Amino acid sequence: MNIYAKLAYTILGFLIVLNWGFLMGATMRKIGARMAGRHGIPFKQPWINLFKSISTRTVITHGIMYYIGPVFRLTGGIGLFLFMPMVFTGSPDGPWTNFSFEGDLILIMYFNVFGMLGMALGAGEGGHPYAAMGITRGLAQHAAVELPLTLAFLSIAIQFDTFSIYKIVEAQQGGIMHWVLFTNPFAAAAIILAMLGALGHSPFNLVKAPNEILIGPATEYEGTYLGFMMSAGATLHVMEAVLFMNLVFGGATSWLELIVKSFLIYFWSVFVGMVFPRFKIEQSVTWFFKVPLLLGVLAVIIFMF
Amino acid sequence: MVTPIFIVATALGAGFAIGVLNKFGKNFTGGLVLAAITFMTFISYQWFSAFQFGDQTPEYVYTAGFMPPLSINLLMGHYEAFVTLLINFAGLLGGIYMFNSLKNRGSNAQVVYLIMLMGLNVMVMTRDIFNLFVFMEVSSIAIAGLILLEKGTRSMGAGFKYILATSIISGFLLIGIIFAYYFTGTLNLDGMIDANLSGIKGGAVAVFMIMIAIILELKPFPANGWGLDLYEGSNAGFSAVVSAASATASFFVLSKVMDIAGPEWYYYISLIGAVTFVGSNLLGIKQENTRRMLGYSSIGQLGLLMLILGFRDILGDQTPYIVFGILISHYMAKAGLFWISGIVKSKGLKGWAVIRKKPFFLFLMGTFIFALIGFPPFPSFFAKWTLVMELVKTGNMAWVVAILFGSMMEAVYLFRWFGYAIKGENEHLEDFKIEIHKIVPVWMVAIGLYVMGYFTAQFTEVGAEINFIPLAFVGLLLALDFLPVFVKNTIAIAGMLAYSYFIYPDLEGDTLRLIFEGIFMLGGILALIAGYAYKGTRAGFYPVAILMYAGLTGIIEAKTTLEFFYGWELMTAGSYFLIIRGKRSMPHGLSYMLFSIGGAYALLAGLGIAHVGQDSFAMDIINNIQYIPYWAYGLLIAGFLTKTAAVGLHIWLPGAHGEAESDVSPMVSAILLKAGVFGVVLALIGMGAENNQYTELAYALGWLGAITAFVGNLMAIFQEDAKRLLAYSSIGQLGYIVFGLAMMTHLGWLAGFSYVINHFLYKAVLFLTIGAVVMRVGTHNMYEMGGLIKRMPLAFVAVMIGIIALSGVPPLSGFTGKWLFYNAVLEKGWYLQGALFSFSGILAFMYLWRLIHTVFLGQLKDNHRNVKEISIWFLIPIYTLIAGLMVYAAKPEWILQPLGNMIAQFFPDGQLIWDGGTAISKYGQWSGSLIGMTIGATFMTVLIWLMLSTRKAHKVKQFDITYSGERPERPETTHVAYNAFEGLYKAMWVATIPLVETFWDRVTNILHDTAGFTRRLYSGNGQAYMLHIVFFILITYLVIIGG
Amino acid sequence: MSELDLNNKTSEMLANSEANVKNSKKNFTRPEDEKREVVAPDGSIIEVNPLYDYFSNEKPKEEKPRGGVVEKFLNWARAESIWVLGFGTGCGSIEIPPLVTPRFDMFRYGVQMRPTPRQSNAFIISGYLSVKTLKRVIRTYEQMPSPKYILALGSCTINGGMYYDSYSTINRLDKYIPVDVYIAGCMPRPEALLHGFVKLKQLIKEGKAEKANEYARNFDEYKANQKKIIKDWNMPDYNW
Amino acid sequence: MKELIEKLSSKYELQEVVYQRDNLVFAAISKENAIEAVTYLRDYEGYTHLVMMSCVDWIEDGKYQLLYLLHNPKLKNDIGIKVYIDRENPEMVSAHHLWKSVWTYQREMHESFGIVFPGSPRLEENFVVEGWDETPFMRRDFDTHEYAEKTYFPRGNRKTNDPAEYMRKKLYPNQPVTAKQRKDDK
């Protein structure tokens, strides 16, 4: 496939992901509202919020890093998309593999942090104590989440003898029983639990904690910056879900499958969030060090013998 | 040629002459004494040079013209000439030093001094055992008299104890002599040897009596309280003479008399020597009184000499060389130290800080201490090396352990003392006066040490001039120390550039060494450029910095193990001085030194084992160790790991790096630590070059690396001090490197090496930047900084790039290492270690964010409003290094491909496949430049979009933040910095319990308690000391003769 | 007193208000707001003026609407996405929480609560406002990005309500900050509040809710009113 | 309680002793002895808990009445010590050393009545109002209405109704007002 076609597919894919991210977010809130007996927001609300945000008349800036923070964040989101094979079409050169040939699972693991780190820097420049508090919590929780996740990723990589996400997806084709969920249940369980932290919903949403530290890192961001961050957030949510989908739930062979699977994955975390109150940071860290870590270690150990 | 009898005659004649001529005044008689000693020295020298440079044969002097046994005969041989030269030279210098003391005590004292020297000379030369006894008594009486040079009850008590002890000893000696005579019918030593005294029935007792008396003269542990009192109580100048001349003479007497005892005694002499060496050095660590501490050290050194003497059969031809090295170092260094102690006049160790008021004294003191411990280029270094090599070769490992342990203890107290001198509080201390006649001897022995070092080195491979060129450069810089920084810095840089150019052809083609040499040299030059930022003369910085680089380049160029060890010790010495220059770095400098010395001794033992069964000392012997290779590699790696600060051996690092000066931290962190890595690489090449059969060792090393990475990174999170944070981070990064190397696969090594280069680049950037920031803001504490991005944007950018590279986030170069690592882990199957490694990497985000946030972001503090951007001299090296990072990020194949080729020599399997800029491993692929371009393009697109849409943004100031309707009061209370990761600490405090520190604390306490308990033996009661002597004799009798 | 008299009185007061602040009997500058000197690392002395140095002391500018279809669209977006700052000033704030319950459910109107003024565009002044709170309200209001809207809840914000003679409670909110929608009642029920939102949306869509610009236009007058009663003014004139 | 009052009256001159309830008694003590008495009650009689401290403005008498209400947790009874101080020059010995909560009470009284407690910590700091420079607002001679009219912007044409009368008129416009109602209204 030539590079222009590839680029065109990629841009199209990104637009799908972005809008699906918004829609998915709205749907989740709708579901939450319906569970509470409310009518809830209209489905169009995220887009309206985006338009409203990027059209504020006054914008402030605390300095150059404050400025660049959302750029980092959005780049992180887009980059994650670019390096992820989205829809499996049977050929590594297919239309929806984006630029995933440039890297593999390790790249995704580390690039995941790109946006977070940039955001942390940007929020820091504002000098708001809550932003810094949110970031310290976020980083601590991130560390705790990543340990079981890494173990599970390693386990999957060992299982298929590759770090290439494309190959992992390919290996899971051919029926539901080929999914990692069933072929490597410990790794899958570790991911399913650790995923809750990675997606950052309650009970692990201490980073944002709206009533306590005024949504943490983003507390100083307004208008256009906020719009960028909302877009990045939508993208990242989908991409995280797609990552787990690719690794555990057999990937997707069509956009429809992708949408359904990512929705269900994301819904899992929202579902848990509906039930549990927010954890303190040390609680959440110790929680990830218990069951998910144990599962992760098990997932790796079974391949050592 | 003047016959040696004139030594005696001169002394006696001068003594009588003084009695006659003392009406001409004490200065005259003093001059006469000095003239006499000079003449005696001349005679010894004449003989010595005749032996050394001519072909003189040993000559007997027969007194009264009769042949033995009817008369007494003196022998002037090579060794005798040398030892009398030493004695007379010490006597001469001592005479100059004590000129006034002797004069004040009158001409009698001068005569007694002469007589003492004469006695010592005759003790050395005589071949008649009764004559020996007589002159031992003569010199004892003289010494006992001269102790009174120092006034006060302390010296009186010491003198009385001395005379009591020597009387007891001489009683035994006399009994021994008469029995020996009874059994052999001769008093002549040669006659006794011929008669095979110890073989005669009952003769063993006679031999025992003689031997034990002479051994007791050498003050063996623990029957040596009187000797310690002598060192402590007498005049400092006189202690020096006793330590140098009298001890040397006694030692020679022992070596002489040993011949009649026969080989069965050798073992016991060694045993007594070892016990003395270890025991007195152990007790030395508890000393607070300088002179007594030096006394312990003197006695310890004599014990070491005894030990060597006992091994003279085994050591064979090497014995004179080893004895010479140890003896001459001890002789000069201890005399020098005693003399300095007489000038400085401070009893307690802490008072020695006053020495800094005359900085060249620090140089002298440093010279003596380093010579005593056995650092290059001093003779003791070579002697100790040879000793250990020979002992290990002959399988005497236990003795090596004793020697190294004793030396370690000696290093503990000497360096603690030196630390007080360099860094202690000295404002309240009174300055001391220097008299010219007192300082001359000190300088002479100091210079003598260097000369002797050069002389000694000529007998080894290090003797080549090339190894002394860096040292000469150090000397040059030392001489130019008065010049301003700018000039010296330029000279240093030019020197290093020239040396790099000079050395490059040697290393061309050897990628491994080239990488490390590049890190050492280029890194060194870059770090030196930052030195331009300093004002004034920066006294003492350049010699030690260059000393360190000399050592570093020495270990790279080393062709033999000795050269390697030589470079290693030079580097240790240089870096010690660099580290201790920091404001509060005294304890850290000490612990650095002790760990380094411990590591060096492990290395020494390891190299010794490696040498077993091999003919050469070439470096490649470690590739093929034949004798207990597990131990050898273990010791070598343990030695190297002290420098890479593996967990357990890391406690010196945070303080040492954290408290060092701004441009020293990068030197000791980014550059120096790589020396340890280089060592580990060499050891691992040795282990794995042929076939990797040491999997357990590598496995343990792998876990150690992973745990080090974890501990280092975790501890870094909870630091408040920016430089300590970076220091802990270094521990963690070195853990990665060790882990990677320990995998012993192609990919593992590639990852390790990519970390070596990366860590050099970004840690140098970070340390230089943070150091420069610290220079500007005047504090290390991160919570006292903040918001500095507004004041120093260039520094911020440097740190940001540094932390992105360190954290391993693509697209910068840190990701290279991570990617290689995961592939290597998967290939090797070390999953759990890999996960721990990965977790450490994630922990790194936290401290990195904290570093940049609390220093550069957040609230600008009031007192930093006007700080300037960091110095241009720091920015130049920083941005040069950043350019390196960027090149690495953009074109990783430029670095990784040559690295891969180099590693393929050792590990040909499992190489990366390069497809243009894409690296393809068994498990995945990664194209650094493409990823960089993709991310860059995305980033720029988003950035431009945001810039366009917020072009009218209003620039606000630091308190324009939403603060619940309130306004912040102060930047300090609004900046989240202190104890930032409290939540994580609550969850993970278990992992931060300082087990290692506790362990080493316990070890220290046990040693101190042992020393403190044991030294109560020396109750200060002369009678008790006599009892010790008697018990010592009884116990040795039971052991040796066997009841 | 007639309306005219009151206005005269007001202008007279305004003229003297600056002087009032200065002629106050007490010095209200807190110790931490006084000028202080700190020592820089290089030993030089830096004078710090806490009331000035830390803030961007710029006046607000009037941001003219773009007009046309774009503005209409954006106004629609703004109207459909009203983000309310969660800041309860008085007893009326107890009427806000019911809005998120199933019975009233303000989300269906696109109304949400936001925790930080930077991300909100509507501010409910819920009930009586003491001078002390007014200060915080002003700072918060000014920190919100324009366009921004104020809903004044309860009769206290209209004429002081039952606190008309209190020594510490203001009588008329619109003298201090511009109000878009008044919701009368003591207290108004949540339904009334919802009605207020609907009204506000209507105003926004019509392009009439430009009170932020009015504030910028009459900034000096508002500021003088505010400073007259807030005697320990320790903020910048405009809080960015 | 009786014994306590007897004991106390043997030491200090007590006035206006009122046995309010079985477990509550009030007594007035002179300004000079009050703190001593309170200290005595705290240290020897077990009245370790300061329930509250209050002030009443007796403008007619030209006095402020301070009340220290103490509680004995063992006996479960309270005693209130009243102190009358001069209204024109209000000053009282500070009791901040006895209970830390007194700091706050005294700050409040200083702000709202202008009573000076020499030595009391943080006395000058704002308590309820910020930047207050008028007559202390809880003094009865301070006319809050006038102050509000003067300071804030009263909206004109404001009508005030007596709620009871207004509602009666509205609900029962035809019914005449009875004498009892008139009396109740007062």
Place this chain on the structure above:
Amino acid sequence: MEYIDLGHISLLIGFLLILVGFWGVLTQKNIIKIIVGFSILNTGINILIVSLGYVKGKTAPIIDNAVAQTGYHDVSASVVDPVPQALVLTAIVIGFGVTALMLAYAMKLYKAKKTLEINKFNDLKW
């Protein structure tokens, strides 16, 4: 009494004196007594030396009439070993020197601390 000759007796006395000397040196607290102990020790050693050189039935190694009385014509065969005698002379001289020095010390020590108890002079220890 053939077994006990002069040589053995003096040997025994010598050893006894040595032991007495050691006993004095190691047990007495008074410095002067210690010095006396040393003197006894020295004397014992000297007697030991002389008696070791004694040969039964021979005379002192001085060439005078006594030599002739022994009846040996070879002078060297008629006298006892002269070397120990010489040694003893030297040893006595040295012992004298040492004793003198000790006594001088004792005097100085007494002047300094007004005591002769040896365990009082422990300024230097540990």
